[in-house]
Structures are given as C-alpha cells and as structure tokens.
Amino acid sequence: MLLHLRQEYHSDALDIKNMEADPVSQFHNWFQDALRANVKEPNAMTLSTATLDGRPSARVVLLKDYSAEGFSFFTNYTSKKGGLIDQNPQVALTFLWLDLHRQVRIEGLAERLPSAANEAYFQSRPRGSQIGAWASPQSTVLDGRTWLEGKVEALEQQYEGQDKLPLPPFWGGYLVKPTLFEFWQGQPSRLHDRFQYTPGEAAGWLIERLAP
Numbered sequence: 001m002l003l004h005l006r007q008e009y010h011s012d013a014l015d016i017k018n019m020e021a022d023p024v025s026q027f028h029n030w031f032q033d034a035l036r037a038n039v040k041e042p043n044a045m046t047l048s049t050a051t052l053d054g055r056p057s058a059r060v061v062l063l064k065d066y067s068a069e070g071f072s073f074f075t076n077y078t079s080k081k082g083g084l085i086d087q088n089p090q091v092a093l094t095f096l097w098l099d100l101h102r103q104v105r106i107e108g109l110a111e112r113l114p115s116a117a118n119e120a121y122f123q124s125r126p127r128g129s130q131i132g133a134w135a136s137p138q139s140t141v142l143d144g145r146t147w148l149e150g151k152v153e154a155l156e157q158q159y160e161g162q163d164k165l166p167l168p169p170f171w172g173g174y175l176v177k178p179t180l181f182e183f184w185q186g187q188p189s190r191l192h193d194r195f196q197y198t199p200g201e202a203a204g205w206l207i208e209r210l211a212p
Helices: 023-036 080-087 115-122 127-135 145-158
Strands: 044-050 056-062 065-067 070-076 090-097 102-112 171-185 193-199 205-210
Touching: 023 065, 023 102, 023 171, 044 080, 056 070, 056 080, 070 080, 070 102, 070 115, 115 171, 127 145
Parallel strands: none
Antiparallel strands: 044 056, 044 090, 065 070, 070 171, 090 102, 102 171, 171 193, 193 205
C-alpha cells in the first residue's frame, strides 16, 4: 500500500531569473503566497537540532518573526530543544506548504533573543498561554496530567486579575541567523525545481540550481 502512495505535482516551473537576489525577500514572497492560499499553520516549521556527537532531533514549532537579521521562535530554555541548542547552536528549519507544492529549508546558527524582546512577546500572548508557560517544566517526565492541572490552578490564583504575567526566567526566544536557504517547487515526474542560496562575495548571495 505505502509503495503506491504518491502525489504528482503540477506547478509552474521555477526559474532563476524569477528568484529574488535576497533569500529573505524570496521567503517573504512565498510566505505571502501561503497566507493568500489559506495554508493551515503557514508559520509551522520543523526545527532540527543535533547533539555534539551528531544525534539528531526534530519537532514542529511556530515562526514568530523574520527579517534580514534572521528567523525567530520562542520556547522553554530548559526544554530538550533548548538544551540541545545550548550544546550545538547549528540548527535547521523546514517549512512545508503542500497546498502550494513548496518547501523551504534554512540552515543557520541559533542565538538567544534579548530579555526585553522575550518579555514583550511573552506578555502579548493570551493569558492562558502565559500561565501554561509558567506551569510546564517542558520535556520533563510527569506522573500524570493531574499534577500539571494543579500547577495551572495554583498559578491562576497567584496571578488572579493580572493579564500580563512576569516573564519566566526559563522562557524566551531564539534568532536563527541563516547560512543557507533552499527553495523547492514540486514538478511532474519528481523533476522538482530546487534553488540554493549560500553566502557569496561582497555580502551577497550565490544562487545555484540543484538536481532534484
């Protein structure tokens, strides 16, 4: 059964003359296309990390901002992914927009965002999400959900009447500074279009077509 599962892609061809010189601008164009197409969770991305000895780990997180500086997301710094990034800041991000037959891969170095940026974003979140961040010792083993619900209840009482909770010292964001981009456009017969951006001379980017 699995051997016969396949999807044939019929998308417009992707040509280098239509690619932006700057990969962040190219990403922006594609992200706006995903928004216009009402792709579900267009900012969902697979964050891949690795230990120093090369053991990989991956999970889906949400992109919260992007600019020429990099791509940012937020998490619990004491979580598994936080611990792995502390060990090895080299990470990869993958966006898959199947409705558009597109994928974007980004490789780069992750660094922590400043506390002021963390606090501003944290306090902009729904109150329930703020409570949840305080309550959850992310990635640790729990005996059951009852403990977590009790923690939430205690925090609800502690911060009753407050819409903006203080920033947890263990919670914040990362900025991924890209060193490589790849834009993938599905094509018939698996002859997909792939373009890679790597740092070039004079602070520019080298764009190359890759074999599918």
